Structure formats: C-alpha cells, structure tokens
Amino acid sequence: MTVGAAILAVTAMVSGTVGPVLAAGGEDTIKMRVQHMKAGIAKPFGVAKAFVTKGTGTAADVAKMTRALPKIWEDWAGFEASAKVLADEAAKLATVAATGDAAAIKAQFAMVGKNGCGGCHKVYRGDKVK
Numbered sequence: 402m403t404v405g406a407a408i409l410a411v412t413a414m415v416s417g418t419v420g421p422v423l424a425a426g427g428e429d430t431i432k433m434r435v436q437h438m439k440a441g442i443a444k445p446f447g448v449a450k451a452f453v454t455k456g457t458g459t460a461a462d463v464a465k466m467t468r469a470l471p472k473i474w475e476d477w478a479g480f481e482a483s484a485k486v487l488a489d490e491a492a493k494l495a496t497v498a499a500t501g502d503a504a505a506i507k508a509q510f511a512m513v514g515k516n517g518c519g520g521c522h523k524v525y526r527g528d529k530v531k
C-alpha cells in the first residue's frame with residue numbers, strides 16, 4: 402500500500418469507527434483526543450511521504466516528530482488488526498449504549514479504552530516526544 406493510501410485508510414478507519422459511538426455517547430473529550438491522534442498520525446505520514454516520494458528530509462525527521470513507532474509501517478497488518486479491535490469494541494459500546502444500562506455502558510467504555518485504545522498504544526506507540 403502506498404503511504405497516501407495508508408493515510409486515507411487511517412483517516413477512514415478512525416472517523417468511520419468512532420463516529421457512531423460518539424453519536425451514541427456524545428463524548429466530546431474522546432472526539433478531541435481522536436482528532437488529536439488523527440493529526441498525530443497523519444502529520445508524520447506526510448513527512449514520511451515526502452521522504453519516500455520526493456526524497457526530502459531524512460528517516461530521522463520522520464522518527465523524531467511522532468510517537469508512532471516504525472513498527473506500524475513494518476507490521477501494517479498488525480496495526481490494522483489493532484484498529485479493528487477498536488472498531489469491534491466501539492461497535493459493542495454502541496450496542497450497549499442503546500440499551501441505556503449505565504453500568505454496562507461504563508464497563509464497555511472501559512473495554513474500549515483498555516483493549517481498543519490501549520491494545521494499539523502498547524504495541525505501536527513509543528515514548529513521549531520531548
């Protein structure tokens with residue numbers, strides 16, 4: 402897959418999967434975070450694209466501006482699989498939210514964070530950028 406297609410895939414995946422949950426839960430904080438994350442991933446993709454297609458910048462430029470680990474590009478299928486976990490947990494949350502059961506919503510919300518967000522971060526997100 403080209404880097405351009407990858408950006409589209411990530412963007413589609415994030416907006417497509419989290420959108421319905423936001424509509425159900427009205428969680429502005431999550432929305433903000435996801436926006437932040439989209440920018441966090443899309444921006445390094447842009448730098449990576451310039452590096453790959455135009456030969457500008459260096460691999461180090463790509464690495465230093467992001468907490469996104471090179472593992473994402475080395476293991477794209479795994480990264481997509483992690484995104485799918487988020488999608489599945491988010492879909493479950495939407496279902497649970499429709500029942501109006503507060504305790505169940507809270508429990509599933511925690512699962513989204515733990516498995517969906519955390520599962521990917523643990524593997525593909527590096528140390529804080531200084």
Ligand code: HEC
Pocket residue numbers: 431434435437438441442445466467468469470480481483484487513514517518519521522525526527
């Ligand atoms: C498929 C992988 C994946 C999933 C799923 C994922 N993230 Fe991330 N997230 C990343 C990566 C990679 C970064 C580092 C991006 C960067 O710094 O350039 C990141 C960065 C972030 C940041 C930016 C702050 C920081 O740590 O630098 C926030 C906030 C964030 N994620 C929140 C979330 C939330 C909330 C969810 C679940 C709704 C989530 N993420 C799900 C991969 C993921």
